[in-house]
Amino acid sequence: MAAPAPRRRGVRATRWLLIRVASGVGVLWAAATIAFLLQTLTQQSRARLIYDQRVGNNSIPSKGVTAAINHQYGFDNSVLHQYVSYIGGLVHGNFGVSYFQHVSVWSLIIQQIGPTLILTFSALILAWVIAVGLTLLGAGRHNIWSSAIANFLQMLSASVPSYWVGTILLVIFAVNLHIFPVLGGNPLLALVLPMITMALPVSGFLGQVIQDEFSSALEQPFVTSSRSRGITDFGVRTVHVLRHSVLPGLTLSGWAVGYLFSNAVLVEQVFDRAGIGGVLTKAASEGDVPLATGVVLLSAAAYVIANIVVDILYVFVDPRLRA
Amino acid sequence: MSATTVGYDDCVELPFGSAAYWKAFAKSIPVGVWIAIVLVTLFVIAAVAPGVLESQSPAAQDLTSSLGAPSLSHLFGTDQLGRDEFSRVVAGTGQSVIIGLVATGIAVVAAIALGLAAGLGGRWADAIVSRLLEVLFSFPILLLALLILTIFGASLSTEIAAVAIGTAPGYARMLRGQLVAVRDAGYVEAARAVGHPYGRIVSQHIFPNAIRPLVSLYTLGIGQSVIWASGLSFLGVGPPPNSPDWGTLLYAGRDYVSAAWWLEVAPGFVIVVLAVSVTVIGRHLQDRLEGRVRVSAG
Numbered sequence: 047m048a049a050p051a052p053r054r055r056g057v058r059a060t061r062w063l064l065i066r067v068a069s070g071v072g073v074l075w076a077a078a079t080i081a082f083l084l085q086t087l088t089q090q091s092r093a094r095l096i097y098d099q100r101v102g103n104n105s106i107p108s109k110g111v112t113a114a115i116n117h118q119y120g121f122d123n124s125v126l127h128q129y130v131s132y133i134g135g136l137v138h139g140n141f142g143v144s145y146f147q148h149v150s151v152w153s154l155i156i157q158q159i160g161p162t163l164i165l166t167f168s169a170l171i172l173a174w175v176i177a178v179g180l181t182l183l184g185a186g187r188h189n190i191w192s193s194a195i196a197n198f199l200q201m202l203s204a205s206v207p208s209y210w211v212g213t214i215l216l217v218i219f220a221v222n223l224h225i226f227p228v229l230g231g232n233p234l235l236a237l238v239l240p241m242i243t244m245a246l247p248v249s250g251f252l253g254q255v256i257q258d259e260f261s262s263a264l265e266q267p268f269v270t271s272s273r274s275r276g277i278t279d280f281g282v283r284t285v286h287v288l289r290h291s292v293l294p295g296l297t298l299s300g301w302a303v304g305y306l307f308s309n310a311v312l313v314e315q316v317f318d319r320a321g322i323g324g325v326l327t328k329a330a331s332e333g334d335v336p337l338a339t340g341v342v343l344l345s346a347a348a349y350v351i352a353n354i355v356v357d358i359l360y361v362f363v364d365p366r367l368r369a
Numbered sequence: 370m371s372a373t374t375v376g377y378d379d380c381v382e383l384p385f386g387s388a389a390y391w392k393a394f395a396k397s398i399p400v401g402v403w404i405a406i407v408l409v410t411l412f413v414i415a416a417v418a419p420g421v422l423e424s425q426s427p428a429a430q431d432l433t434s435s436l437g438a439p440s441l442s443h444l445f446g447t448d449q450l451g452r453d454e455f456s457r458v459v460a461g462t463g464q465s466v467i468i469g470l471v472a473t474g475i476a477v478v479a480a481i482a483l484g485l486a487a488g489l490g491g492r493w494a495d496a497i498v499s500r501l502l503e504v505l506f507s508f509p510i511l512l513l514a515l516l517i518l519t520i521f522g523a524s525l526s527t528e529i530a531a532v533a534i535g536t537a538p539g540y541a542r543m544l545r546g547q548l549v550a551v552r553d554a555g556y557v558e559a560a561r562a563v564g565h566p567y568g569r570i571v572s573q574h575i576f577p578n579a580i581r582p583l584v585s586l587y588t589l590g591i592g593q594s595v596i597w598a599s600g601l602s603f604l605g606v607g608p609p610p611n612s613p614d615w616g617t618l619l620y621a622g623r624d625y626v627s628a629a630w631w632l633e634v635a636p637g638f639v640i641v642v643l644a645v646s647v648t649v650i651g652r653h654l655q656d657r658l659e660g661r662v663r664v665s666a667g
Contacts, residue, residue, distance in 0.1 A: 076504040081516070088520050205644035207596045209603050209619070210637035217630040228627065301506075308511035312600050315623075326512065330519040330606040338519035346507040 059361075066357055070350040075133070077346045081339045082132050086125055088335065093121060095333050096145050141343070142336035144329075151340035154325060159344070162314070162321035166306045168237065169244035170299060176245065177252035177295065181260050182283055196253050203250030208309040212243040212316035229318055240317045244309050248302050252295050259291035266290075289363060296360055300353035307345045383664065394664045402653045405646040412643055415462035425453050427460040427613075436629040445635035449625065454632060457618060458639050464614040466643075468529055469595040475533035476594070477587050480540035481580075487541075488548025488579070489571060498545070502538050510535035511600060518606050525608040532597045540586060548579045581658050588651035592644030599640055615640055 088095075093115040097107040107115075116122040120131065135142065141151035176199070184192030202211070219239060220228045226239050263269070264287055272282050314323030322341050329337040383390040398406075415422050424444070431451035439446040445454035487498035505513075514531035521527045551557065552575055560570045595615075601607040602616020603623070610617055615636040622632030656662050 073504050073507055076500070077507055080504065084516065084520050201645065201648075205592050205596070205648045206641050207600060207603075207637060209600060210634070210641065213626060213630070213633045213637065217626065217634070221627050221630070304507070304509040307509040311511055311515070312603065315604060326515050327604045327606060330515045330604070331523065333519060333522065335520055338516050342508060342512045342516045345509055345512050349507045349509065 063358070066354055070354055073350055074343075074347055078133060078136055078343060079129075081343055082129055085335055085339060086128070092119070092145075092335070136343070141340035144337045145334050146332050147334075147337075151337050154337060155322060155340055155344060158320055158322050158325050161319060162307075162310050162323065163348075165237065165240055165244065165314070165319070165321065166303065166310055168241045169306055170248065170302060172241055172245035173248035173252055173302070174295070174299075176249035177256050178288070178292075180249075180253050181256050181291065182288070184257070196250075196257065199246060199250035200254055201250070203247035206247070207312075208243055208247060209312040209316050211246060212240065212313050215239045215243055216316060236317070236319070240313045240319060243313050243316070244306055247309070248306065251302065252298055255294040255298055256291045259294050260287055263287045263290040293360065293364060296356050296363065300349075300356035303352040304345070304349045307348070390664065397662055397664050398653070401649055405649040405653075408642060408646040409650065412462060412466060412646075415459045416466045417463075419459045419462065422459045423453075423456040425456055427452060427456040429453070436625065436632075438629075439631050439635075446629065446631035448621070448629070448632055454618075454635050457613075458615065458636055461614045461618055461636070462639075464525075464612065465595060465599070465616070465640075468525070468532070468598045468614065469591040469643075472529045472532040472536070472594040472598060473587055473590040475529070476537040476590065477540055477583060479533065479537040480544050481583070483537070483541040484544030484548055484579075487545040488552060489575070495545075498541075502542050502545075505538040506542075508535075510597060514597065514601055515604075515606065518601065523606050523608070525612065528598055528601055528607040531601065532594050535597060536590065536593060540583075540590065543586065544579065544583070547582055548575065551575050551578045554578075582655070585651045585655040585658060588647050588654055592647045592651075595640055596644055599636075 093112045094107065096115050096119070097111060113122070120128055123131075132142075139152060141155070143149065144151055144154060147154060180192050180196050180199075184196060216228070216239060220226045227236050230236065268286060269282055272286055273279075277285075310321065311323035311326055313319075314321040315327065322345070326338060326341045328334070329341065383393055411422070419427075424442075429452060431447070433451065434443075434447055435449050435451040437443055437447040437451070443453050443455065445458060448454055448457070483498050483502070487495045487502075490498075508516075514528075514535045517531040517534060518527055521530075557570060557574050560574055561567075565573075598607065599614075599616040599619060602614065603619045605620050607616050607620075608614065610620065618636040619633060622629075622636065625632050653662070
C-alpha cells in the first residue's frame with residue numbers, strides 16, 4: 047500500500063483530534079449529569095440546610111420561608127427544568143452560587159486553583175525525573191541500589207498514605223532541621239516538601255511500567271544493531287530504548303493527574319497550603335453542594351484534558367501512529 | 370531433561386490434608402509472607418479482643434504526663450490528656466478494620482455486577498458499562514468521596530459508601546478485562562464446540578476462572594480502603610470526632626504536629642503496617658492462584 051499523501055494525512059489528524067475532543071466533551075457531559083443527579087437526591091433538605099446556615103440555629107423554617115428559598119435557588123422547578131438550566135449554565139462557565147459564601151462557585155475556585163495546579167504538575171515532573179533517572183541507572187543492569195530504591199518507591203505508592211509521608215517530611219525537615227518553612231515563607235521553598243511528598247508514590251507507579259518496558263526493549267534487535275554501529279551504551283539507552291519505554295509511562299501520567307488531585311487535597315492540608323483542598327474540605331464539612339460539585343467537575347475536566355494531551359504526545363513519541 | 374532443573378513431572382503431588390501436605394504447604398510460604406500473617410493476626414486480636422494488647426485503659430487520663438514522647442511505658446507516647454496513644458490505637462483497630470472490610474466488600478460486589486454486565490451482557494451492555502466506567506474514572510477517588518460526603522453528610526456509613534464508590538470502578542474494569550479474556554479463551558470455545566449450554570459454560574468455566582483473582586484483589590483492596598478512609602477522617606469530614614478509629618486519631622493529632630509528632634506518626638505507622646501486610650499477602654495469593662507457587666515434595 048502506498049503512503050497517504052501529506053495533505054490527506056493532515057485532514058485525518060485533524061479529524062482524529064476532533065473526535066478525541068468530542069468524546070472528552072461527552073465524558074464531561076455525563077460527569078455533570080451524574081453530579082446533578084447526586085444533587086437532586088438531597089432535594090428536600092437543601093432549603094432546610096440553607097435556612098439553618100442563614101439563621102444560625104436549628105429552628106424549623108415556616109412554609110413561606112422554605113418556599114422563598116426554594117424559589118430563589120430554583121428548587122421549585124421540575125427536575126428536567128433544573129437539569130437543563132444547570133447544564134446550560136455549565137456551558138457558559140456558570141457553576142452556580144455557593145450556599146454559604148453567596149458568591150459564584152467559579153470565582154471561589156479560580157482564586158484557589160493556581161497553587162494546586164502548580165503543586166500537581168511540578169510533582170508530576172519530579173516523578174518523571176525520578177522514574178527515568180532510576181530506569182537509566184538501573185534497568186537491565188544488576189544494580190542493587192537502584193532496584194532497591196525502585197522497590198521501596200513501589201511499596202510506598204501501594205501502601206503508604208501521602209498525608210503520612212508529608213507529616214514525616216514536615217517533622218524532620220521543617221520542624222526539627224528548620225531547612226524548610228513550617229508555614230508560609232518563600233513560596234518556592236515552601237513548595238519543595240509537598241512536591242516531594244506527592245511525587246514519590248507516582249514515581250513508584252511510573253518507574254515500574256517504564257522499567258518493565260525498558261528491560262524488554264533492551265532485548266530488541268534494534269539495540270544490538272545500534273550497538274554494532276558503535277553507539278555507546280549511554281547513547282543506546284537514552285536515544286533508542288528510552289523512547290520505547292516512555293510510552294506506557296505517558297498513558298499512566300494521564301491517570302496520575304486524578305491520583306495527584308486526590309493527594310493534593312490531603313497534602314495541602316498537611317502543609318497548610320492554599321488550594322482547592324481547603325475549598326473542598328470546607329465545602330464538605332458545611333454541606334456546600336454547589337461548591338463541592340464545582341471543584342469535582344473542574345478536576346474531572348483537568349483529567350479529561352490531561353488525557354487528550356497524553357494521546358497527542360503519544361503520537362509525537364511513537365512515529366508509527368502518524369501514518 | 371537436564372539434571373539441575375526440576376520439571377513438572379518430577380514434582381510429587383501430595384494427598385490434600387495429609388501431614389506431609391501441610392508441611393510442604395507451610396514450606397512453600399516465603400518468610401516475608403509469614404511475617405505479614407503474624408502481623409495480620411495481631412490486628413485481628415486487637416480488633417476482637419483489644420484488652421489483650423492494651424497496656425492500660427485507652428480512656429485513662431494522666432494530666433501530669435501529657436504529650437509525653439514514646440518510651441518503654443508508653444510505646445507511642447501520650448496525648449494532650451496524658452492518655453496512652455498505643456492503647457488508643459489498639460482500641461481503634463476494630464472500627465478501622467471493619468471500615469476496610471465493608472468498604473472493599475461493597476466495592477467488589479458492585480464491581481462484580483458491573484463487570485458481569487459488561488463482560489457477558491452483550492455488545493450494548495458492554496458499551497454502556499464501559500462508558501460509565503470511563504466517566505467515573507474522570508473523578509479523582511478522594512474528590513468523588515468528598516462530594517458524596519458533602520451531599521449526604523459526614524457519618525461512618527457515608528464514609529464507607531464514599532470509599533466503596535470511589536474504588537469500585539477500578540475493580541470493575543479489571544474484572545471486565547478478566548471476563549473478556551476468559552470468555553474468549555480456548556477452553557470456553559472447546560466447551561461451546563462440544564455443545565454445552567451457555568448457562569453451564571458461564572457457571573462452570575467462565576465465572577470461576579474470572580472470579581478467582583478477586584480473592585487477591587479483595588485482600589489488596591482492604592489496604593487501599595483503609596488508606597482512603599483514614600484520609601477522609603484526616604480531613605475531618607469522616608465519622609464524628611469521638612469515634613474510635615485511626616482516622617480520628619490522625620485528625621486529633623494534627624494540632625500537635627510540632628509539639629508531639631508521635632500522635633500523628635503512630636496511627637499512620639499502624640495503617641502502613643496493615644496496608645503493607647495485606648499487600649504482601651494479597652500478592653502471594655495472586656502468585657498462588659496463578660500457579661506460580663506449588664505445593665510439592667522436594
